[in-house]
Amino acid sequence: MMTVTTLLKEIADVGRDGVRGGYTRPVYSSAETELREWFRAAAHSRGLGVETDRNGVIWAWWGEPQDGALVTGSHLDSVPGGGAFDGPLGVASALSAIDHLRQRGVQPSRSIAAVVFPEEEGSRFGVACLGSRLMTGAIDPDRARALTDAEGRTFADVAAANGLDPAHIGHDPSGLARIGQFIELHVEQGRGLGQCGPSVAVGDSVLGHGRWRFLLSGQGNHAGTTLMEDRRDPMIVAAKIILAVQRLATSTPQARATVGRILPVPGGTNVIASRVELWLDVRHPDDLVTADLVQRINDAAAAAAAEEGCDCVLIEESLSPTVHLDPALRARMALALPDGRVLDTGAGHDAAILAAVVPSGMLFTRNAEGISHSPEEHVEDADAEAGAAVLADVLEALL
Ligand code: GLV
Numbered sequence: 001m002m003t004v005t006t007l008l009k010e011i012a013d014v015g016r017d018g019v020r021g022g023y024t025r026p027v028y029s030s031a032e033t034e035l036r037e038w039f040r041a042a043a044h045s046r047g048l049g050v051e052t053d054r055n056g057v058i059w060a061w062w063g064e065p066q067d068g069a070l071v072t073g074s075h076l077d078s079v080p081g082g083g084a085f086d087g088p089l090g091v092a093s094a095l096s097a098i099d100h101l102r103q104r105g106v107q108p109s110r111s112i113a114a115v116v117f118p119e120e121e122g123s124r125f126g127v128a129c130l131g132s133r134l135m136t137g138a139i140d141p142d143r144a145r146a147l148t149d150a151e152g153r154t155f156a157d158v159a160a161a162n163g164l165d166p167a168h169i170g171h172d173p174s175g176l177a178r179i180g181q182f183i184e185l186h187v188e189q190g191r192g193l194g195q196c197g198p199s200v201a202v203g204d205s206v207l208g209h210g211r212w213r214f215l216l217s218g219q220g221n222h223a224g225t226t227l228m229e230d231r232r233d234p235m236i237v238a239a240k241i242i243l244a245v246q247r248l249a250t251s252t253p254q255a256r257a258t259v260g261r262i263l264p265v266p267g268g269t270n271v272i273a274s275r276v277e278l279w280l281d282v283r284h285p286d287d288l289v290t291a292d293l294v295q296r297i298n299d300a301a302a303a304a305a306a307e308e309g310c311d312c313v314l315i316e317e318s319l320s321p322t323v324h325l326d327p328a329l330r331a332r333m334a335l336a337l338p339d340g341r342v343l344d345t346g347a348g349h350d351a352a353i354l355a356a357v358v359p360s361g362m363l364f365t366r367n368a369e370g371i372s373h374s375p376e377e378h379v380e381d382a383d384a385e386a387g388a389a390v391l392a393d394v395l396e397a398l399l
């Protein structure tokens with residue numbers, strides 16, 4: 001029987017980022033590959049049957065692979081400089097929950113699988129939940145194959161280098177048929193459970209979210225010889241866009257909009273940039289409000305670009321509607337919790353993508369400060385263990 005804390009200790013040194021702090025574990029990097037190997041080894045040591053499907057999802061089976069199984073898991077990839085728990089907590093809890101059930105002497109009436117989804121964060125190829133989107137057919141495989149990382153490598157090439165056949169990625173009805181119910185345990189990423197709440201809550205809604213990319217172009221030039229009035233500087237446009245994002249989102253109740261990634265080209269101290277790529281993340285419960293907010297941001301961007309004599313193009317990279325996780329599953333899961341607390345989340349999850357096709361639910365483990373996507377993300381050991389025990393209770397109840 002392994003505790004979640006012990007499992008997470010085994011991977012505590014994998015993908016540490018000495019520059020940003022925390023962990024940088026982009027999908028199919030050496031760090032994430034090492035974590036995938038760790039998961040396979042942990043599954044083998046438990047006598048679970050391991051297979052990797054055509055979209056790179058790893059399945060570890062307690063019992064024979066079968067349709068309608070009880071499936072639980074999360075992801076191992078991270079944002080740049082992320083915390084130790086976003087993803088790995090759900091994977092370690094899945095393994096630990098299986099240990100709990102065995103220790104309790106449970107003989108499952110149907111098979112249970114622990115799973116790992118690739119590229120949940122979209123931090124390498126830009127589209128979040130790429131594995132579950134491929135599996136459910138929510139992204140065109142041609143588009144997925146053509147996605148590129150920061151080095152210009154396509155997803156097709158990277159997938160092939162990691163043992164997948166890029167021609168066979170995409171909608172996987174037989175894989176989906178394997179999932180009777182999917183439960184993802186995840187670190188809580190806000191202060192929903194706070195300092196004194198219970199250790200675990202059941203998920204209700206997953207906030208609608210999307211990603212857009214502005215391509216801004218101007219005239220690259222010399223920082224010393226180009227007079228201020230002669231410039232066409234896309235960094236000025238980017239600065240105005242960032243302020244417009246803050247102004248427009250702040251005046252839209254419940255909206256969250258973020259610019260967290262901006263890439264000036266060529267990126268030199270004494271160089272006026274010729275191009276800037278700026279990524280925008282917008283979230284709101286009402287998808288029509290999201291669309292309207294993005295439109296208003298784009299209008300402000302177009303005006304800023306015109307003022308600077310620059311060009312501005314907006315590309316939608318991904319869009320996910322607000323999802324209500326399966327109500328019947330949620331109610332059954334809440335019964336297994338000491339106080340039945342229910343929480344919404346502002347973060348995206350594979351469970352929300354799968355929810356379009358199979359009954360999906362989530363559990364959130366307390367993170368007292370609510371900090372996430374940061375090295376400071378934290379879960380107390382006792383809460384992590386309580387989470388895995390509740391996951392085991394939920395799985396047992398659902399069997
Ligand atoms: C994933 O964690 C997201 O919400 O972007």
Ligand code: MN
Nearest residue numbers: 079086121373
């Ligand atoms: Mn995340």
Ligand code: MN
Nearest residue numbers: 086087120186
């Ligand atoms: Mn996550």
